[in-house]
Amino acid sequence: MSKELIRLRNICMAFDDELVLNNINLYINDKEFLTLLGPSGCGKTTTLRMIGGFTTPTSGDVLFDGVRINDVPPHQRQINTVFQKYALFPHLNVFENIAFGLRMQRRPDPSDPRKKTKIPEEEIRERVMEMLEIISLKGFENRRPDALSGGQQQRVAIARALVNRPKVLLLDEPLGALDLKLRKDMQIELKRIQQQVGITFIYVTHDQEEALTMSDTIVVMDKGSIQQIGTPEDIYNEPKNAFVADFIGESNIIDGLMVQDKLVQMYGRQFPCLDGGFAPGEPVDVVIRPEDIDIVPVEQGQLTGTVTSVTFKGMQYDIIVDFKGFKWLIQTTDHSPEGARIGIKIDPDGIHVMKKSQYSGMFGDYSSFSDEYDELDDASLALDEEESGDEE
Amino acid sequence: MKNRLSRLAVPYVIWMALFVVAPIVMIVVYAFTSAEGGFTLANFSRMGLYGVVFFRSFKLALIATAICLVIGYPVSYMMSKEGPKFQRVAMVLIMLPMWINFLLRTYSWMSILENNGLLNQFFQKIGLIGLCNALFGTNLDYFPMMNTQGAVVLGMVYNYLPFMILPIYSVIVKLDGSLIEAARDLGANGLSVFRRVILPLSLPGVLSGITMVFVPSVSTFAISKMLGGGTELLLGDLIEQQFLGGAYNPQLGAAISLVMMVIVVVCMVVMNRFGEGEEQAVML
Structure with a gap:
């Protein structure tokens, strides 16, 4: 639990002169469930994309296992991502979606280590089936993604990432599109999967309750800066400033x-x-x-x-x-x-x-309680606003 | 509400019945009619005579389509990767020639390709023709480019290329960027991302591009007439001759049209099947 796996050192990020991340310092331990929590536009997704390799910081270092990986492209990182809208390949069925990463892999040939070989078909089959079991979607392997419900697509997206046995799984608001009931189920499901496969999860959300439920560590962000890092209990009981206190609970x-x-x-x-x-x-x-x-x-x-x-x-x-x-x-x-x-x-x-x-x-x-509270209370309304805000 | 709106389609339904369905019916009727007005299969028995023309037409249309695809796909792909401003300008540039009359455009190629046309004058100036004569011992005053199959294919490519680019572009530009990120995330390098994700997902655009280039190419007559000089007779010319030319024989013309139509339809069906199969082949 205590071995450090990822470290972000003095990370700054600017888009068109606008500072999106301001001197982020963070380390993430092996097998940890860490959540980046904050309102939309706080820089949490940018931080995640940086760890995944989709953006490069303007300054600062991203370290993986002590090695600087700022310029390592995504396909060469031992990190996989579950995207916000799943990004399942619509032309491939469930089996092939999950097998995609395995088919891309080349590893040293056992008989001749200088040569690289593909993963044999039997092994791909075995590992995909194993994943289907973990996500309880056995028997769905020939379905196209559009024939699956949101929750099922979500689980396929997770399996597709996990089948590669990454050291770290990045999840970008993966439950945002699901309804409340399903979201609660998936929270427990995700935590279970994380414990079962025993790898680091880095999770991005704006939902404080989700963060409190699942995380070992929560990183509260606002305006491109980290406001507080701590366990859910710490964050709730000992908020560091008014922002954290307000954002987490009432x-x-x-x-x-x-x-x-x-x-x-x-x-x-x-x-x-x-x-x-x-x-x-x-x-x-x-x-x-x-x-x-x-x-x-x-x-x-x-x-x-x-x-x-x-x-x-x-x-x-x-x-x-x-x-x-x-x-x-x-x-x-x-x-x-x-x-x-x-x-x-x-x-x-x-x-x-x-x-x-x-x-x-x-x-x-x-004092403006009734309006504010109505909004807070109506989760779907808050979510809609969040989404439309994101699209602007 | 729905019913009231669907009534707006009535004019087009009438239009289609009058100008699409009726002519096809007439072609079928004519094709099986003799000059005297009785039923006959004679029009089809003469089809073998025109095998060469059929073969040439399909061959040239196929070559033109292939060239359009080879040129058009990369252009569409590059375009979709650029910023919106670039895309708008590129789109206008691609559409621009289509605002000029088709015959005029093709005619202008004649003055470019002629024996003492622009291109040959240019080759003369830079000494290419002299060089060629010296190298190969030929004795040319110019490169004969007009009235060749190459000129006809060039005309087809020039005229129909936008019809290849537009459908492919519109499919690629709508591709969800997160799919490409997902593929990269899962370990695909640039080539694999293209082969495994972008190409299969852009296939519908490719198929409609092929259709939109191949069909007009196979039935064109103006291009072959102007750039092929009538020596390279194509199906379009042949049919035109039966209706407007000296060989006046509308029944035969209808029969040729019908055969061509059937072959084209069969080609398209096979290709679309192949397209679906391709998608599955990538899957396996």
């Missing part, structure tokens, strides 16, 4: 002041927390997840506010509470009617203190 982000280690001041009141290492009196961003807030009677509350809207979500209520003009999202199982005065309590481990960043003040207020 967050209330409040202006605060660090009084001393483990004590932060918001709304003129002091809250115990677990963070330290800030200068006394340093302005900070404080992230409080909606599920970490307890509703208590007004007199017991660390803060008091007015409920402005209540939405029933099945598992919980999403309520918006106005604290001196700044609106918070609170997820709770207790019903509080609209207009009620409530008190809240936050445990020290529910308070996450972050240094101020360029993103401070941009996120975390839920």
Whole structure:
């Protein structure tokens, strides 16, 4: 798990004077499931294409197993890609699509190492069949891609890449075109395949939930820069800045002041927390997840506010509470009617203190909540917007 | 809604019935009719006499089609790789000759190829003819280029090349770039990408290009008349003679047309089958 396989060193990338990637430094371990996560246009796909060999960085190095591969063309890299829209060959059936990479391979002849030979037909057959088994599509080998459902095409695309036994599999938003139910199934399926074949997966997505579900490591990107690298738990629990906090899950982000280690001041009141290492009196961003807030009677509350809207979500209520003009999202199982005065309590481990960043003040207020939330909630709508944005 | 829109097709259906179906029916009827108006097979029994003409026509059309393919495919391929601006300009340049009258275009080739035409004058100037005489002991004042089969093929290629380029280009340009990236990703080098992905996927364009060049080439008469000087009689000339020329015999002309049509249709069917087979052959 710990052996380093790929390293990106000081990568910059510019298209027509526009900086798409800004000094990316990243290493990827062998057998790791790493996800590049970010909104569209953040540079995640460019990073992936660079590892695949489809673009070359303007400056910086791409290292594979310690060797610089900036100028190695894609067909000479031990890396295969699952493309966003699968890119199955429409003129070939499932078997031949999967066998494509094997037919391209030449390896030293066992009898005469100076000569290169093709992979024998029996071996191709065996390996393709093995892949069909892994993706549970046995019996589909003579179908044309257009006679398959989206999920099946997806799996063929994965098999086509994996059959070459690459050291790394790159996946570019592979589940983007599938419906929600299928997407959930494929997330589990992908994780299973990754563990079964035991290779590195580098996965690109804008879907934070997908990233949290599957990844060993998440790399959050925005505007061509890496915002944070960490395990899903780290990223969720200890977001480094307001952007990450907002992008991963729901967050209330409040202006605060660090009084001393483990004590932060918001709304003129002091809250115990677990963070330290800030200068006394340093302005900070404080992230409080909606599920970490307890509703208590007004007199017991660390803060008091007015409920402005209540939405029933099945598992919980999403309520918006106005604290001196700044609106918070609170997820709770207790019903509080609209207009009620409530008190809240936050445990020290529910308070996450972050240094101020360029993103401070941009996120975390839920005053425009209803519109924003509708969008967030309607996954298909959000996806459509994403797609149309990509095409522009 | 659908019905109302499909009513818009009525004019064309009438047009087609009047000017496509009816003439074909008339050709069939004429072909089996004697000069006196009775049923006869005599028109076909004379077909053997024209075997040479049939053979020559198909041969020249085939050569012209092959040349168009060899020239047209790379042009289409290169064009599709260029930027949109280049593609637009190239497209106009390819279409440009077609805005000039067909006969005029062909006529201008006469003045280029003539014994004292532009090309021969040029060869004279650069001393090519003298060189040729010195090398091979010939005694030429000019290269005879007019009234040869080569001139006829040249005329066909010149006139029909755009019909090869356009369908191939329009197929290649629509090819999904990610397919090419996928092939490269899977270990295919440039040649393999072309042979295994681009070529098989552009085959439909190639087939329609071949059809669009071969069919008019095999039945042309103006080109052979002007550049072949009538010495290299082609099917088109033969048929024209039966209807407009001195050998007035519309029944025979219809019979020749019918035979030609049948051969062409058979060729096209076989070729399209072959095209599908090709796709599968690549697959195996």
